[in-house]
Amino acid sequence: MKTNLLKKLLLPSAMLVPLAVVAAQQTPNVIVIFMDDMGYGDIGTTGAIGYETPNLDKMAAEGMRFTRFYAAQAVCTASRVGLLTGCYPNRIGYSGALGPSSRIGLGEKEETIADVLRKKGYATAAFGKWHIGHLPHALPPRHGFDEYYGIPYSNDMWPRHPTRKFPDLPLIEGDKTIELNPDQSQFTTNFTNRALQFIDKNKNKPFFLYLAHPMPHVPLAVSEKFKGKSRQGLYGDVIMEIDWSVGQILDKLRREGLEENTLVVVTSDNGPWLNYGNHAGTTGGLREGKGTSFEGGQRVPCIMQWKGTIPAATICNKLSSTLDLLPTFAHIAGAPLPPHKIDGVNIISLLRHEPDANPRESFCYYYRKNNLEAVTDGNFKLIFPHPHRTYEGFAPGVDGKPGPVNEKAKLEIPLLYDLRRDPGERYNVIGQYPEVRAKLEQIAAAIREDIGDDLTGVVGKNNRSPSIAPR
Structure with a gap:
């Protein structure tokens, strides 16, 4: 053990540092x-x-x-x-x-x-x-x-x-x-x-x-x-x-x-x-x-x-x-x-x-100008009534030509999905988890106060504007 210690002491100090540590630094x-x-x-x-x-x-x-x-x-x-x-x-x-x-x-x-x-x-x-x-x-x-x-x-x-x-x-x-x-x-x-x-x-x-x-x-x-x-x-x-x-x-x-x-x-x-x-x-x-x-x-x-x-x-x-x-x-x-x-x-x-x-702990799904359309805590997702695009019910296009899409669909009721069990968002469980809905509503209320929400008419306090090039 003394011999190994003496060898270490005689080595240049840089050689005592593992290469992985050097890379990490x-x-x-x-x-x-x-x-x-x-x-x-x-x-x-x-x-x-x-x-x-x-x-x-x-x-x-x-x-x-x-x-x-x-x-x-x-x-x-x-x-x-x-x-x-x-x-x-x-x-x-x-x-x-x-x-x-x-x-x-x-x-x-x-x-x-x-x-x-x-x-x-x-x-x-x-x-x-x-x-x-x-x-x-x-x-x-x-x-x-x-x-x-x-x-x-x-x-x-x-x-x-x-x-x-x-x-x-x-x-x-x-x-x-x-x-x-x-x-x-x-x-x-x-x-x-x-x-x-x-x-x-x-x-x-x-x-x-x-x-x-x-x-x-x-x-x-x-x-x-x-x-x-x-x-x-x-x-x-x-x-x-x-x-x-x-x-x-x-x-x-x-x-x-x-x-x-x-x-x-x-x-x-x-x-x-x-x-x-x-x-x-x-x-x-x-x-x-x-x-x-x-x-x-x-x-x-x-x-x-x-x-x-x-x-x-x-x-x-x-x-x-x-x-x-x-x-x-x-x-x-x-x-x-x-x-x-x-x-x-x-x-x-x-x-x-x-x-x-x-x-x-949460993510907010915004779309259009400033529509808060949904929020999630990573497990459940609460979707609010909103206008939306849908591809469902239409035959898609072929070879670079677009098929029809409905840009004027409208969701009329709130939906709650358990993303762990239902990532395809097919089964509304809003009636089964009132406490989850309440939690997600609180997340939505906080982001509405911060950024706003055109769907509910809330004006956010912390929005910033882009620059506009002069004509």
């Missing part, structure tokens, strides 16, 4: 890979049929899969605002999906994940779909990102839209348009390659990478290397290429020795656009889809990997949301939170799989 990198309209059931581990997602499945086997993870809202722009700011989008004046005529952007005092992490010296980049405002004051370079290469809004907002008229779709580098109506079959490959170049350039310092794929939002497009590869037609081909993209990122981290120092999050902005039929994904049995506050609209797939911190092959059944990413990333980077109120909570305890951890 470095500032962690953060990568968010954000899909567009990918449904809860669209990956192998949640039941995808007709194609394989080996990289996402491997990521789940080596990391953590979340089963009750929610997008901030069930529509493109609002969802992305929630992810990047940690705020319910209606708190800061965002709703719906912005188009080419919009003039709004994040308020000057709002901070994105990129803003927060740059305070700790992070290199930051956004590649792919932005959709938080297309004018210069609203683009990523004004909101914490060192690099941006992508499209400013949804890939269907271009002249070839099947039912509406749009101007040319710009491809933007920084804040300059470099091409109009680019070849969408190259989107997944090109944005992935830019992400790999960014990692290579910044592998020796902390970085935040936001890779927001425009797919599988319609119009679907895929490169030649995956065209015709699935048994689910073009949609399956597109998901297989997205899976390839995830694999490219994870392989790059492994080759560079960055796996134990990088948290990778893969999730989606909302559920599938069901009336597009075979060009849409699946909710895996959840009710309704994109554009609704039913589970199929807002419960989304989520996988996280951070080797050495997130235990391998773990399942998280606790309530969590894209709102929680900003405060969690700030925690692991040692960065201060924004000075104003946000709605996300730090979920690092879930990532570490700590027993009895439950950082998020």
Whole structure:
């Protein structure tokens, strides 16, 4: 024992520190890979049929899969605002999906994940779909990102839209348009390659990478290397290429020795656009889809990997949301939170799989301008009467053509669902659990006082406005 102690004393002090500890002491990198309209059931581990997602499945086997993870809202722009700011989008004046005529952007005092992490010296980049405002004051370079290469809004907002008229779709580098109506079959490959170049350039310092794929939002497009590869037609081909993209990122981290120092999050902005039929994904049995506050609209797939911190092959059944990413990333980077109120909570305890951890005790389902449509405590969900979209009762479209959808449906009575037993929201148990209803009503009353609720006419005390570009 004395000999071993003498050897330890003679070794250089750096050699006494285990490599894992050295890695843990470095500032962690953060990568968010954000899909567009990918449904809860669209990956192998949640039941995808007709194609394989080996990289996402491997990521789940080596990391953590979340089963009750929610997008901030069930529509493109609002969802992305929630992810990047940690705020319910209606708190800061965002709703719906912005188009080419919009003039709004994040308020000057709002901070994105990129803003927060740059305070700790992070290199930051956004590649792919932005959709938080297309004018210069609203683009990523004004909101914490060192690099941006992508499209400013949804890939269907271009002249070839099947039912509406749009101007040319710009491809933007920084804040300059470099091409109009680019070849969408190259989107997944090109944005992935830019992400790999960014990692290579910044592998020796902390970085935040936001890779927001425009797919599988319609119009679907895929490169030649995956065209015709699935048994689910073009949609399956597109998901297989997205899976390839995830694999490219994870392989790059492994080759560079960055796996134990990088948290990778893969999730989606909302559920599938069901009336597009075979060009849409699946909710895996959840009710309704994109554009609704039913589970199929807002419960989304989520996988996280951070080797050495997130235990391998773990399942998280606790309530969590894209709102929680900003405060969690700030925690692991040692960065201060924004000075104003946000709605996300730090979920690092879930990532570490700590027993009895439950950082998020409730989630509020907002839609339209400021409608509080439902609340949940993670077990039960109380749904309030509200107008809503429904896909039920209509035959979906085929091969890129949308089928009909009822945008004027109306729920007339409150509903209570036990999500543990009934994630498909089919059996109203409101009469059986008066104490649960009362608890959820209290949660609703608190958020109404804070942010407001157009359905009940309550004006919130803590709403903030976006910036408006001058004409």
